[in-house]
Amino acid sequence: MKPALLLPAVLVAFGLTACGEDEGSQSEPTVAGTTPGTPVPGSTVPGTTTPGTVPPTGSTVPTTGSQPGGPDPTPGIGGQPGYPDPLAGHTFLSTGAAGFTLVDGSTITITFDGTRIGASGGCNQLGSVWLLDGDRLVVEPMWQTEMACAEPLMQQDTWLADLLASSPTFAVDGDVLTLAGDGGTLTLQDQETADPDRPLEGTKWEVDSLISGDTVSSVPAGAGLPTFTFTDGEVGFFNGCNDGGGPYELDGSEITFGDLITTLKACRRDAGSTEGAVMAVLDGTVTFEIEAGRLTLTNGDVGLGLRAAD
Template sequence: MVVAVAGLAVLPLGGCGDESGASGSAGSLKGKSYLSTAVMENGKPKQLAPNTRIRLQFMDDGRLTADAGCNSMGADKVSTSGGKLTIGGLAITDLGCDARRHAQDDWLAKLLQDKPTWKLAGDKLDVSTASTTISLVDREKAEPDLALDATKWSVDTVIEGEVASHSMGSEKAYLTISGERVTGSTGCNELQGIVSRTGDKLTFGELGTTLRACTGHAATLEKAVLGVLKGEVGYTIDSNRLKLRSPNGSGLDLTAPR
C-alpha cells in the first residue's frame, strides 16, 4: 500500500519575533522544536497513543509545524500576542493512521485552534487551554541529534516535488554512512559506494548494487532511492530523522532507532 499526500503550505507566524507570551518571548521560540513530556486533561494525566509524543516546531523562517504521532500539521497566520497562540488556518496531511492516532491528530488540531496560552521558562514550554495543558521540553535537550556516521537510517518517506509517499516495506531500504563509504539497501538490492560531505551537503558517487530483479513497489522504491542518491544532495538531522533533498526537489526522509 502506498499513501501519498500533498505537501503542506504554511505561512509565516505573524510578528513572532516581537511578541511576548506569559513568560519568555516568541523570539526565543524561533528555530526551536519542543517535545511533550506530559499532558494533563481535566486535572488528570492523559495517556497518549503508544510510541507517540506531541511535537511543536517553530521554524527559523517563522512557520509553525506540529504533529501528534502520525500526520503533520502546518499553521498559517499565527499570532503569539497576549500570551496566546492564535491560528488563522491549519493544513493537515492525510496519511493513513490507526484509529487511536487519528483521534489524537484531531485532538491536537482542535487544541491548536482553541487559542491556547503559552508559557516559556528556560527549556520548558507549556501550551494550555481551559481543560488541557501540554508540557514540552526543548527537543535538543530531550533528544539530541544522532550522528550521521555509523547510524542505520531507514527510509520512511519518499518526496517527489510537492508529494510525499510512504510504501509499506519502505523501511527495508536503508543507508549507513561511515566516513567516505556508504552501504545499504534499496529495499530490493544491496548498495555501496563513495560519498563526500561539505557543510550541509553530501555528494554521492556512482553506486554499485546487486542485480536482483525488482518488481512492483520494490522496483518503484529502488528507482526513487537511487534517484536521490546521485550527485549532490542537502541533508539535515533532527533528532533521529535524516532528510535528504536533491536540487530538483526529490528527496528521502529516513529515521533511526534511538
C-alpha cells in the first residue's frame, strides 16, 4: 500500500518559515505538521500527525489544516511530464549518505505524491512542489515546521533541506534512489521494500496515540500501554487497565467486533481515561488502514493510532 503524502498545515503564527528565507520574506502559503522528533515534553504542537509520528507524552495535536499552494506541474525534458513512475507515488527511506553522517537510529524520509514532495530528516517536516529537469530534481522553496529536537537531528534537517534545494541529480536503480547535490549524496530505498506493510493478523500492535475529533493525543504517562493482537477471528487486548478479548470479522478495510469481555480491575484516573478511549473505538464496526508499521483504527470521530511492536 503506497502511503499518501501528508503535508501538514500550521500558520506562520505558529513559527513556520520558508527554508532559505528570513522572516521578512515569508510568503503567505503555510504548511505545518508533526514529524518524528523529540519535542519538549508536555508541549502542545499545532499540525497534523502522520503515519509513524507519535505526539510527545501528554500533548494534544490538532489534525486538520490547509496545505501550501504551489505551481501546477510543468513538463520535464522532451515534453514529458516531470513526475515519472520511478518517483511519483513512492516514499523512500534513507539507507546511507556520503559527505554527511546520518544520526544513529534516525531515518530520512522523502515522499513524492503528484506535484507535492514531503521530507523529514527525523525532526521537522519539509514540504513543497517538485519537477524533474533532465537528471535533476528541482524543488521549489520549501516550508518546514519548527519543532525543537535534539541538535543532531536539527542539523540533519538542515542538511536535507540544503540538499533538496540544490537541485540534486537523481538516479533510480530498481528500488534504490540516489540524490547527489550540495553537501553530499543520499541513498534511499523504496519504503515498500525497506519497511513493508505489516499484516493485521499475527502482529502485536501497541497503541501510542488516541484520536478524538480533530485532535491526536499521546497515551497518558500514568496509563499502561494498550496492546492488540488479532488472530483467526479472535482479538486479545490490554486497554490500558484491563485485559480483554472477543470475536471479530474482517470485511475489506472494516473490522466488526462482536461481544467483548474484559477483566474488572479498578483503574487509576489516567488508566481509566485510556481504557474508556480504547473501548469507545471497539464498539461495533471500525475501519482500519495499515501503512508500513502503522495501524489506524477509526470509528466515527474517535480512533486509535498503533505501531507494530517488532
